[in-house]
Amino acid sequence: MGDLERLPVGIVGASGYGGVQLVRLLMDHPGVEVVYLGGESSAGKPFAEIYPHLAHRVDLTIEPIDLDKIASRCQAVFLSLPNGLAHTMAPTLVSKGVKVLDLSADYRFRNLETYKAWYGGERNDQETSELAVYGLPELYRDRIAEAQLVGCPGCYVTTSLLALAPLLKQGLIVPESAIIDAKSGTSGAGRTPKTNLLLAEADNSLAPYGVTHHRHTPEIEQICTELAGHEVMVQFTPHLIPMVRGLLATVYATPRDPGLVREVMVTIYTAFYRNSPFIRVLPSGVYPQTKWACGTNLCYIGIEVDPRTDKVIVMSVTDNLIKGQAGQAIQCLNLMMGWNEILGLPQLSFYP
Amino acid sequence: MGDLERLPVGIVGASGYGGVQLVRLLMDHPGVEVVYLGGESSAGKPFAEIYPHLAHRVDLTIEPIDLDKIASRCQAVFLSLPNGLAHTMAPTLVSKGVKVLDLSADYRFRNLETYKAWYGGERNDQETSELAVYGLPELYRDRIAEAQLVGCPGCYVTTSLLALAPLLKQGLIVPESAIIDAKSGTSGAGRTPKTNLLLAEADNSLAPYGVTHHRHTPEIEQICTELAGHEVMVQFTPHLIPMVRGLLATVYATPRDPGLVREVMVTIYTAFYRNSPFIRVLPSGVYPQTKWACGTNLCYIGIEVDPRTDKVIVMSVTDNLIKGQAGQAIQCLNLMMGWNEILGLPQLSFYP
């Protein structure tokens, strides 16, 4: 794959954490060349002014968002914007033949009514929206490979679904028994300054938030419903953890078959993910740490069965900004291009 | 309460985190005077050599553990030792008329067989053990007031039980539905150096441990069983959080009455704890942060009900080394002495 063949790609919303992860990862990707960085508030600024540590490798200036220009220069574009903006751009970009990978919530819902109920605003892109594929490769690899528009799930949803999918798909649990107790580092909330995300507030403390009504709930339920084959509701509780990166979902559920043992579960998970190079099912008795996944596109999964209480407990960890955001989008692009799914994506964390 | 009347107390195991919390808190307690610090490995060392920041207030030297000497000097003694040591000392101390507050697991179990099954070792103190009262004042205030020997519960159990007690005592939930997802700062594991507790390992990471088999489980179940009036099993999952102090228990359970709403729950909790000065039941929609409790003997409790999934979610936070350890023991001593329960115990955290 020589330089002549590199795919020209753009990133809209380059100054946020999604943007800088994409830039960082794509610099090491042998198949693409970043030719465009776009943004509103940061337009006109050299990227290296915002992130000086990348000055020796990134010589681009952030440009105003101009869909024509993007389409003329890029064959694929990542939209890394706050919710509610991508759907004003994607229709035009798609119509001009650009492959679009959206990192926001705009294209994650099959039913736009659900989107509007939880995110508000109007949507005039029903037709485009119907083209969108849900960008979780471990579940929708084939559809992604043929998509032109992908709505990539974020960190909480990805990590939760990777823990739950085998249970639901194989009918191993009572779906409505699922409880997801999720814990995330603060970078998941983005780079816009807010009081509760200050180090002085968030460090050395720990708190739940959005209990019972976090808007990732309907997204998790949409996919769980699809996997189970009937409507499923789950309990989802996010917590803010005093660390930069990393996400852990501790998932509790009641097995249908009380005789199911841990070793069988490990075998089932290993088989379910046998073609998923980024999923690492851990041996019996090993539980994952978030740090293992940091700086990689991996998801480590540990499984426990409690015969006393008749519960299965699945623990999954990811780097919320890689497998939970930018890395996942690149994994989708790899599939859309027919490349090896792992191309350019890191698989080894720096520990400690 | 003039100086002349101060109660002479001792601390065995003064060099660990339990010890230094006790010393720190008792320095500000108007009713006691610390007259003895004991330890094995640190015997002979001035306390100020181990904790130089207290040199201006603490002029004691750690002495070898000598039960006769303790009994001759102290009217009450705190045992802050690793599990399995207190039961070799308490019988003698009790027989000599000393009030004993044990911070280890030795005197927390009504049934010594349960203790031996989970902690190992032999026990020859059946008789003494029968005198022991479980040192959770919010549930056993009257018994503690009359006790000579108190087995104080630790951080995980205290925080979990304070969240669960009203639900179980009032019969509001299906007891076996209870799931406790608990998160603790690393000081809960003590001061003995271990690799997994190094800052380099534990910081910026997050992990579950002891899943399905942590030895606080039988202790939680013992009290839940007593509250519910029949045998109860619960799911308990601890997690190590990258912070020094603080503990959060996120508790999930299924209500017996699906029509129970949040506001009613808040009223029930407020009534249940109306005579408990350290329990702060939060208004509807407010969730606790661990930092609020740090440096205090308080437990903040937030309550949520999810009518969609038919679950109640109770979130409780404490300072694991105060309400979860040394402060609780002092609260028990206050009751044993007939003093005001809050005497000498901090109620205002330093925030942020």
Place this chain on the structure above:
Amino acid sequence: MGDLERLPVGIVGASGYGGVQLVRLLMDHPGVEVVYLGGESSAGKPFAEIYPHLAHRVDLTIEPIDLDKIASRCQAVFLSLPNGLAHTMAPTLVSKGVKVLDLSADYRFRNLETYKAWYGGERNDQETSELAVYGLPELYRDRIAEAQLVGCPGCYVTTSLLALAPLLKQGLIVPESAIIDAKSGTSGAGRTPKTNLLLAEADNSLAPYGVTHHRHTPEIEQICTELAGHEVMVQFTPHLIPMVRGLLATVYATPRDPGLVREVMVTIYTAFYRNSPFIRVLPSGVYPQTKWACGTNLCYIGIEVDPRTDKVIVMSVTDNLIKGQAGQAIQCLNLMMGWNEILGLPQLSFYP
């Protein structure tokens, strides 16, 4: 000191970190009653809405800033506002007989030209400004006791001066050789959200800032000049440390007398601060940790002399929000009221 005699005080700027520290500390102060909380953006809000963990003790609502109302209700007022606001309020408050303790830079400079050069803006309060006393009790105890208006120094300056003062006052060093390498937790930058103070940015990282031109430099030099008796310039380099609270100043200087040994230095410091209850000069060979000071009004000082390089190295630590901010102002109030300097101020940190 019964409740009847409590001094009615107010806090302007109650919602920031200075405000919440003042409220917290004053709740435990036996000589005062907080009767007024003022603020602009938070006017109308119950204090407990901003800081829910204090709801059980603080029942005040933040009021608009009204100088007449303050003067009619309060005998003393703390101004905890951004730089440039206090000087628009202090003249009126002083003229109405209120004791004013300003936590901003407005009244720290003897020469208003210096203030204007570093902070900008106009000043029309020359006369009031001349009444102001510099609020560092360890150096200006007597003047503070007689003042009606005190300009309290902040965390960097306080910690640096406490390390340097004995050296300069006793003529022990070449003044222009002084280098202050200072390190602060991020709470020192306040509660207003800024990108570089987010946990995601500041945690697990470390950086210098304001190198050679931080505006605390002229304030440090003003006092150093007074202590030395001739104009002194110093090197001051602040660093942002990934922690909430605490400040360390590592000060390097060349002794005038190359034969000065460490033990003599310790003796000199101990003598210099013999009447300063909050200064703890450490024994030879013990260096301070910031954590020792956290939650207290103490400053710990460690001293080292390097005969090889002919340098003296003084290390001082404080809690930046207590001795470096709110606690210092209360210490000044104690002096202004003729009370014991330590009244209501904590002297024991919670460790770890």
Place this chain on the structure above:
Amino acid sequence: MGDLERLPVGIVGASGYGGVQLVRLLMDHPGVEVVYLGGESSAGKPFAEIYPHLAHRVDLTIEPIDLDKIASRCQAVFLSLPNGLAHTMAPTLVSKGVKVLDLSADYRFRNLETYKAWYGGERNDQETSELAVYGLPELYRDRIAEAQLVGCPGCYVTTSLLALAPLLKQGLIVPESAIIDAKSGTSGAGRTPKTNLLLAEADNSLAPYGVTHHRHTPEIEQICTELAGHEVMVQFTPHLIPMVRGLLATVYATPRDPGLVREVMVTIYTAFYRNSPFIRVLPSGVYPQTKWACGTNLCYIGIEVDPRTDKVIVMSVTDNLIKGQAGQAIQCLNLMMGWNEILGLPQLSFYP
């Protein structure tokens, strides 16, 4: 560089932080194959048992240390052991033709008397020691390229020397004026559990240590002396910072020429390091953050000149475990093999 040509290398001391960094980095190195992992206490354990997150890529078991076996299998070996062990192995390995890269202090001193004075113990390897080259490529690139035995400097020394070298080599400063105020994350102290390195102790705190007598002092002075051309002594003060990785050296010195301005200094540094791909001299007014270097072999350097105080301030940051340890050793190996210096070494951090 096909697989057939990969250089077989070994790592002795594979279970510590140096070992796991080497393994991690070498997995991505196109020129080598790790064929041997050795250790004492961990011999017999699969590497994946100690570091489970690498199980999918590392299938080696830690073997007892057997010099013959190492020499028969490896063409190069990294010794990542506590000080005082490498010198018992290197003579044999060198005599058998193996290239040796030592990460300990054993081969950093030209004069074994200096080593013995600071590290103790006897040395019987004078001859081998004379072959050793100091492994700081930016200063000794040519000698390293021809060496068979390299003593690689650690994190404090590397970061300090990279800041100081241009000043000393070009005679820009008064050498004895140099003060190095260095700040390191706790991983620099290794993986052996010690109380002061526990998260509960070290987090949310900050402290100096080894003031005036840290044993990296003679090593820094040895190289400074060589650069300056006459004997130089420096002040070196290390501090422990509550973070995992990263090191900042803030270096103060007095310029010989008081007219030297910042822009000229930046030009001089840029020229000095023009052939050093891992050194990033920052533009005027930009100061480095440790996080920029984390996960890379880079050293960022910011420079400030203070005409008021007549001081130059140089700030350098590295990842203490990469450029300060394992990455540096690999950079040396690259030179010894005649490969491109940057081969297999990361240059882009994951931010935030």
